[in-house]
Amino acid sequence: MENTVGEFLRSRRARIQPEEVGLPSHGRRRVQGMRREEVAQLAGVSVDYYIRLEQGRGTSASDAVLDAVGRVLRLDEVEQAHLRDLLRPARAVGRAVRGRQQVREGVRLLLEMMDAVPAFVLGRRMDVLAWNGLADSLLGFSGRPPEECNSARHVFLDPGARDCYPQWEAVAAETVAYLRLDAGRYPEDRRLSALVGELSVRSQEFRRLWADHQVREKTHGSKLIRHPLTGTLSFGYETLAIAGAADQLLITYTTPAGSPTAQKLAALASWTADGPAGSAPRGRAASAEEGAAPLG
Numbered sequence: 001m002e003n004t005v006g007e008f009l010r011s012r013r014a015r016i017q018p019e020e021v022g023l024p025s026h027g028r029r030r031v032q033g034m035r036r037e038e039v040a041q042l043a044g045v046s047v048d049y050y051i052r053l054e055q056g057r058g059t060s061a062s063d064a065v066l067d068a069v070g071r072v073l074r075l076d077e078v079e080q081a082h083l084r085d086l087l088r089p090a091r092a093v094g095r096a097v098r099g100r101q102q103v104r105e106g107v108r109l110l111l112e113m114m115d116a117v118p119a120f121v122l123g124r125r126m127d128v129l130a131w132n133g134l135a136d137s138l139l140g141f142s143g144r145p146p147e148e149c150n151s152a153r154h155v156f157l158d159p160g161a162r163d164c165y166p167q168w169e170a171v172a173a174e175t176v177a178y179l180r181l182d183a184g185r186y187p188e189d190r191r192l193s194a195l196v197g198e199l200s201v202r203s204q205e206f207r208r209l210w211a212d213h214q215v216r217e218k219t220h221g222s223k224l225i226r227h228p229l230t231g232t233l234s235f236g237y238e239t240l241a242i243a244g245a246a247d248q249l250l251i252t253y254t255t256p257a258g259s260p261t262a263q264k265l266a267a268l269a270s271w272t273a274d275g276p277a278g279s280a281p282r283g284r285a286a287s288a289e290e291g292a293a294p295l296g
Contacts, residue, residue, distance in 0.1 A: 004184075005056040005086045011213040012073040013039060021072070034072075043068040058087050078181065082215045085184040100146065103130040107242060107250070118235075118253040118265075121242070122218070125192050126151040126179060129248065134265070137272040138227060138253070139164075152179050152195065156203040166224045166232060176209040177216035184215065218249065225253075229271060230264040 014033035018024065023038055040050035045065060052058055053069065066087070070080045101123040111119055111132040118138045120131035128149045131141045141149070155161050155168075155175045165171045183192055199206040218239050226232045235253040242248045255261040 004187075005058075005083075006054040007211075008083065008086060008213045009054050009069075009073070012075060012079070016074060039069065039072050042072040045069075053087070056087070061087060078215055078217050082181055082184045086187075100127065101129055101245075101248060103248065104245065107245070107248075110250075114252070120251050122151065122239075122249045122251050124186070124247045125182060125189070125195055126175065134269055135253075137268055138225065138233075138265070150195070151175060152199060156199050156206045164226060166226055171223065172205060173209055173214065174216060174218070174221070176206065176212075177214040178218045180210065180213065181215040181217065218251075223253070227264075227268065230268050233261045233264055234259075235261065 013036070014031070016034050018034060018038060021034070021038075021042060023034075023042075036050055036054065037047045040047045043050065043065070045068070049058075049065075050069070053061060058065075066080070066083060069075075070083065075083065103121050103123075107121060108130055111121070111130060114132055115134060118132070118135040120135045120139075120141065121129040123129045128141060128151060131139075136142055152175050155165075155172055158164075162168045179192075179196070183189075183196065186192055196210070200210060220236070220238050223235050223237055224232055225235065233255070235255055238252050238254060240250040240252070242250055255265065
């Protein structure tokens with residue numbers, strides 16, 4: 001935990017140049033960005049106090065102090081919350097989920113009824129927990145064992161991921177930033193640590209992005225997906241938290257009515273109405289327990 005806190009704060013210091021905050025930049029500097037003493041000065045705390053923060057010994061730091069440090073380091077709301085999770089792990093440990101999450105029946109029925117919108121449920125560690133038929137037709141969730149049904153694993157370990165996502169670099173950065181946020185919330189999650197370890201060993205790109213300590217919520221955005229039958233489709237995506245289901249998100253892919261993507265999506269739904277062998281029947285909400293390919 002100490003190393004993670006220090007690495008995060010140092011990475012935030014490194015991205016801010018002294019002159020940006022009204023400090024002189026002359027003289028030889030051995031560090032990139034702001035020095036620890038400069039952060040301490042602007043935040044109104046002693047240098048020793050700030051050093052203890054970077055060492056992970058700031059568990060008793062007040063919200064006012066953390067707000068001041070966050071203001072100096074220009075942390076956004078998500079980064080501020082991440083810093084608090086890193087410094088106060090006891091608060092996050094109590095929320096940990098030991099096993100694989102379950103999706104309640106009402107959510108599965110909702111997925112089934114959303115037959116015109118690709119939709120799936122994303123859980124802890126970026127596990128894909130359930131999906132509807134159109135999402136399966138688009139992203140091929142069927143046919144993999146539950147332990148491999150994970151978006152991060154797909155992005156970095158599946159050889160077909162770069163073909164699936166024309167903007168792979170952006171998808172990869174977004175994936176790591178969300179996984180890093182999850183790791184800060186659940187520092188004692190052994191399954192998450194094992195996933196990060198595997199990805200770090202097997203993917204140089206993951207190691208590089210993980211070391212950057214970016215954190216980001218998965219809320220909304222845009223995504224290009226290349227399908228072998230339709231070519232490239234352009235979606236917006238919206239993420240909705242599922243009330244009463246901690247850490248489960250409903251991901252939906254949207255496109256304007258009558259757009260080229262909407263037309264391609266309708267054609268795809270028609271072509272795959274019967275579903276490929278081993279997939280969930282169209283219009284039925286499937287789950288990872290039935291087998292899935294981690295493409296989301």
